[in-house]
Amino acid sequence: MRRVSRTLRGFAAFWWDFIVGDDWRIAAGVVLALAGTAALVRATVPAWWLVPAAVAAMLALSLRSATRTGRS
């Protein structure tokens, strides 16, 4: 049982590292930006600008955080 639990934890940890990486806020921001784009498209509002704007904001915030806290 403990072995299964360890394997599952290792599996989850690998995929978390693999997909989310160093800064979980980037992954969360990407999901939110794409969801926001889909919502704007449904509302028939031009939506192409949202992801580029979110990318710029996320990268700037992540870099700021990394250089201030040393979490690089």
Added chain:
Amino acid sequence: MRDLLLVFSVFAACVVEAVEALTIVLAVGTTRGWHATMRGVAAGVLALAVIVAALGPALTVIPLNGLRLVVGGLLLVFGLGWLRKAILRASGFKALHDEAAIFARERAAAEQVGFSPGLFGDSYAFTLAFKGVLLEGLEVAFIVLTFGANQHSIPLAAIGAGAAIALVSAVGVAVREPLAGVPENSLKFAVGVLLTAFGTFWGVEGAGGHWPGADLALLPMIAAVLAFALGAVWWLRRAHAAQFAGPRDPATTPVGQVR
């Protein structure tokens, strides 16, 4: 004349798709190694062949936008991660050449708890190459089917697509060697820029958005991401210089706030 136009149209459309796939494969192969990348390419081609053989003309029922959304989102997450690290390295806040050590450490940690991610070697390289080849390959198959069906000549459309793929593959082999001479972090920086731009482009399309200028929007997108990243490096270099200003022994000067 109509047949020639069909072949040329399919050729031109497929060159665009093949160049997109090649860009990702070259970028990943040059920075992360060719072994896992080529396995990813082979797996992508195999998956594509299975899908095309199984579905045939019914291929057009695959929700391409859903695939673009997933692939675009993942490329964007990976691309931003690469770009973030490359900017921190270029500005001095992070040590150079640490990627391999980090990868080995993470892999060892995963294996220690009983999970072995090493089936395909470097999972990042494998996945990126696989996704790039599968998505672009599906787009090529769509082009062949739609153009070919409209003109009642799928074999001719397939010839145009085959020629495009052969040409782009030959270019890829030719530029592989010169790319190997480019400094490692510069390549990683370029890969981060490309993955972020492609991820943004596909993600928006997958979410149902439309780019002004369609596929041409990719070029200004790449330029904009590059300009932003270079600006960030310039800004952070100044911040790093200010943070570590003053007389110090070069042998003990820290690279930055790296743990």
